[in-house]
Amino acid sequence: xxxxxxxxxxxxxxxxxxxxxxxxxxxxxxxxxxxxxxxxxxxxxxxxxxxxxxxxxxxxxxxxxxxxxxxxxxxxxxxxxxxxxxxxxxxxxxxxxxxxxxxxxxxxxxxxxxxxxxxxxxxxxxxxxxxxxxxxxxxxxxxxxxxxxxxxxxxxxx
Amino acid sequence: xxxxxxxxxxxxxxxxxxxxxxxxxxxxxxxxxxxxxxxxxxxxxxxxxxxxxxxxxxxxxxxxxxxxxxxxxxxxxxxxxxxxxxxxxxxxxxxxxxxxxxxxxxxxxxxxxxxxxxxxxxxxxxxxxxxxxxxxxxxxxxxxxxxxxxxxxxxxxx
DNA sequence: TTTTCATAGGTTATACTATAACATTCCAGC
DNA sequence: GCTGGAATGTTATAGTATAACCTATGAAAA
Ligand SMILES: [Zn+2]
Ligand SMILES: [Zn+2]
Ligand SMILES: [Zn+2]
Ligand SMILES: [Zn+2]
Numbered sequence: 001x002x003x004x005x006x007x008x009x010x011x012x013x014x015x016x017x018x019x020x021x022x023x024x025x026x027x028x029x030x031x032x033x034x035x036x037x038x039x040x041x042x043x044x045x046x047x048x049x050x051x052x053x054x055x056x057x058x059x060x061x062x063x064x065x066x067x068x069x070x071x072x073x074x075x076x077x078x079x080x081x082x083x084x085x086x087x088x089x090x091x092x093x094x095x096x097x098x099x100x101x102x103x104x105x106x107x108x109x110x111x112x113x114x115x116x117x118x119x120x121x122x123x124x125x126x127x128x129x130x131x132x133x134x135x136x137x138x139x140x141x142x143x144x145x146x147x148x149x150x151x152x153x154x155x156x157x158x
Numbered sequence: 159x160x161x162x163x164x165x166x167x168x169x170x171x172x173x174x175x176x177x178x179x180x181x182x183x184x185x186x187x188x189x190x191x192x193x194x195x196x197x198x199x200x201x202x203x204x205x206x207x208x209x210x211x212x213x214x215x216x217x218x219x220x221x222x223x224x225x226x227x228x229x230x231x232x233x234x235x236x237x238x239x240x241x242x243x244x245x246x247x248x249x250x251x252x253x254x255x256x257x258x259x260x261x262x263x264x265x266x267x268x269x270x271x272x273x274x275x276x277x278x279x280x281x282x283x284x285x286x287x288x289x290x291x292x293x294x295x296x297x298x299x300x301x302x303x304x305x306x307x308x309x310x311x312x313x314x315x316x
Numbered sequence: 317t318t319t320t321c322a323t324a325g326g327t328t329a330t331a332c333t334a335t336a337a338c339a340t341t342c343c344a345g346c
Numbered sequence: 347g348c349t350g351g352a353a354t355g356t357t358a359t360a361g362t363a364t365a366a367c368c369t370a371t372g373a374a375a376a
Contacts, residue, residue, distance in 0.1 A: 029353070048333065063356065068334065084242030084299070087333060087362090102282050104291040115285035124260050124298055127273035132305030133262040140282055140298045141242070147290030187324070206362065221327065226363065245333090245362060 009093065010040045016095045017079045026077060031060045035070035036079055036091060045088035045112045083112055085141050090114065102140040108149035167251065168198045174253045175237050184235060189218045193228035194237055194249060203246035203270045241270055243299050248272065258296045264304035271304070 017036060021028035038054045039046055052067035060066055071089055074080035080089050081101045092101065093114050102117040120128075120138045128135050175194060179186035196212045197204055210225035218224055229247055232238035238247050239259045250259065251272050260275040278286075278296045286293050 027352075031354085061355070064334070065336095065356085066354085069354080102285065104286055104289060104293070106291075107294070113289055113291065115282070115289065117281050117285060120300065121279045121281055121298070123275050123279055124273070124300060127260065127275060128262055128300065128302070131262060131271055131273065132308070133264075133271065133300075134303045134308055135262070135300045136265070136302040138298065138300035140279070140296065142278065142282060142286065142291075142293045142296035144286070144294040145292045150290070150292055185323075189325080219326070222363070223326080223365095227325075 006042075009043075010037075013040060013079075013091060013093065013095055017077070020077065020079075020095065024077070026073075031055065031066065032070050032073050034058060034060060035067070036074055039074075039080060039089060039091040043090065043093075043112065043114075044110070045083045045086050045090045047086075047088045051089065081114070081139070083141065084139070085143065086110070086112070088112075100138045100140060103142065104146070105141060105143050106146035106149055107143050108145060108152075111146050113146070164200075167201075168195075171198060171237075171249060171251065171253055175235070178237075178253065179235065182235070184231075189213065189224065190228050190231050192216060192218060193225070194232055197232075197238060197247060197249040201248065201251075201270065201272075202268075203241045203244050203248045205244075205246045209247065239272070239297070241299065242297070243301065244268070244270070246270075258298060260298040261300065262304070263299060263301050264307055265301050266303060266307035266310075269304050 014036065017033075018028065035051060035055060038051055048064070048067045048071060051071070052062070052064060055066055055070070056062040071080060071082075075082060075089075078098070079092055079095055081092055081103075082089055083103055083105065085103075085105055090103075090112055094116055098119060100117055100120050102115045104113040104115060105111075117140065120135055121140070124138065125135065172194070175191075176186065193209060193213060196209055206222070206225045206229060209229070210220070210222060213224055213228070214220040229238060229240075233240060233247075236256070237250055237253055239250055239261075240247055241261055241263065243261075243263055248261075248270055252274055256277060258275055258278050260273045262271040262273060263269075275298065278293055279298070282296065283293065
């Protein structure tokens with residue numbers, strides 16, 4: 001991840017979430033909001049039990065449903081994605097647009113970058129149509145080496 | 159899934175696996191082969207513990223590593239894919255070509271169709287290049303309604 | 317031949333992920 | 347004030363995956 005003003009990421013996404021929740025008349029309760037804030041702390045993917053631990057520390061309860069219910073809501077609203085490959089969750093960086101999330105997952109440092117790809121890729125859409133399948137949600141995940149880790153592997157003095 | 163000669167699917171994939179294993183000098187042992195045969199029995203995705211139960215019934219051992227080791231091998235060789243969304247496994251229907259597996263997963267009947275999509279979609283590849291990310295594997299998963307289930311939902315007498 | 321090394325498999329235990337089920341609280345609308 | 351739905355509290359359990367260590371096998375090196 002390139003250096004950037006992460007405070008800006010946080011404000012931007014949180015504001016948009018707030019706005020969308022109001023617009024859609026959904027209940028953006030304290031625990032839900034706080035879960036999103038925790039996930040927004042970094043662009044890394046966080047496992048459910050990591051989130052739960054944080055929520056517990058902040059007084060929101062210690063039982064698994066606390067985390068999973070918050071996550072269900074946030075995913076439903078499109079504020080959070082699940083990275084299936086990692087069984088972990090990330091705040092969406094493009095909550096203002098409907099999209100097919102696409103993740104670049106580094107097998108070395110496990111960093112996760114969400115890239116901005118349009119709704120369902122054309123090739124998949126074509127295949128789905130041919131099969132009579134109606135796509136409602138889709139996602140893409142790619143595993144490989146991030147820029148930084150690739151540089152390390154290249155280094156002759158490794 | 160349309161009606162088809164499934165025995166033909168099985169023979170075709172098994173032969174190709176046999177051939178590729180010999181070519182790559184990897185050890186296609188009885189338990190590995192039998193695990194693939196079990197997964198080939200249908201195009202549905204099977205959970206690891208379902209596979210384990212079958213392997214156990216056929217005398218290959220009852221402990222989780224039995225199944226997970228066989229799956230690790232089969233995935234490594236490209237004979238099997240994991241459907242991340244379902245935490246379940248399917249035999250690859252296109253073992254003769256390197257590809258990005260793409261699955262159409264019905265949210266109603268949980269059927270899984272693997273569609274034949276080329277290596278990493280162009281859009282994702284572009285994004286990855288821009289980020290300096292080297293993709294090694296990628297996959298796509300789409301959730302929605304299969305042809306049959308869509309028909310049912312349409313039915314006025316449902 | 318004996319040693320060595322790598323791969324596969326056996327076995328036990330445990331960690332991690334997720335949901336079911338039911339009780340309780342809260343609040344908006346009637 | 348009653349009522350119904352949404353959110354939360356609480357307990358229990360189901361489901362997924364890996365760690366760790368040990369044994370067997372067989373082919374290559376010494
Ligand atoms: Zn997103
Ligand atoms: Zn990395
Ligand atoms: Zn495939
Ligand atoms: Zn279906």
